Amino acid sequence: MTYEEKIGTERFDAMVADFFANRYFDRGMRKWQGYYLSDHTAALKKQSKSEALVYPPLPLQDQAVIRAILLQAYAEGQTVTAQLNLQTPSGQMLPPIRGKVGGLTDSDVVNIADQNMAIGSIRHIELIPFAASTHQKIRQTKVVGRAAGAQISCNHFGV
Numbered sequence: 013m014t015y016e017e018k019i020g021t022e023r024f025d026a027m028v029a030d031f032f033a034n035r036y037f038d039r040g041m042r043k044w045q046g047y048y049l050s051d052h053t054a055a056l057k058k059q060s061k062s063e064a065l066v067y068p069p070l071p072l073q074d075q076a077v078i079r080a081i082l083l084q085a086y087a088e089g090q091t092v093t094a095q096l097n098l099q100t101p102s103g104q105m106l107p108p109i110r111g112k113v114g115g116l117t118d119s120d121v122v123n124i125a126d127q128n129m130a131i132g133s134i135r136h137i138e139l140i141p142f143a144a145s146t147h148q149k150i151r152q153t154k155v156v157g158r159a160a161g162a163q164i165s166c167n168h169f170g171v
Contacts, residue, residue: 067105070095070136081137082122086113090139094124097135110140 016024085092095108111125120131
């Protein structure tokens with residue numbers, strides 16, 4: 013004999029309705045956390061940390077300054093950090109883009125870290141200076157030998 017048969021269907025239905033209306037608390041997704049693999053939970057934690065980061069808006073730079081920095085970084089092969097003048101739907105600034113300038117076009121598009129963006133959408137840009145230990149210097153090296161009667165010299169990058 014079931015409990016429903018013992019107390020009657022009407023009373024049992026009222027008791028079940030009262031339980032779900034007043035006493036039961038649905039834990040939502042937390043009850044399924046045990047089914048996630050450790051890779052999934054690590055990815056979820058990483059995503060929540062990245063969403064929690066706040067990037068304050070850097071000072072707005074003049075377009076001439078931005079273009080000069082882009083040209084210098086492209087010519088010297090330096091890394092830049094660029095903050096776009098774009099926000100998330102919640103009003104937060106997007107994370108800065110860091111990388112080498114891959115090129116500029118006549119239509120005011122620049123490639124930074126393999127991402128194309130309009131130069132006008134850049135809010136702030138900074139050159140990342142070379143570290144002293146990894147600064148590459150061009151040095152002249154004379155190669156001993158002759159090719160067709162002429163001395164050979166070549167440039168190479170030293171670390």
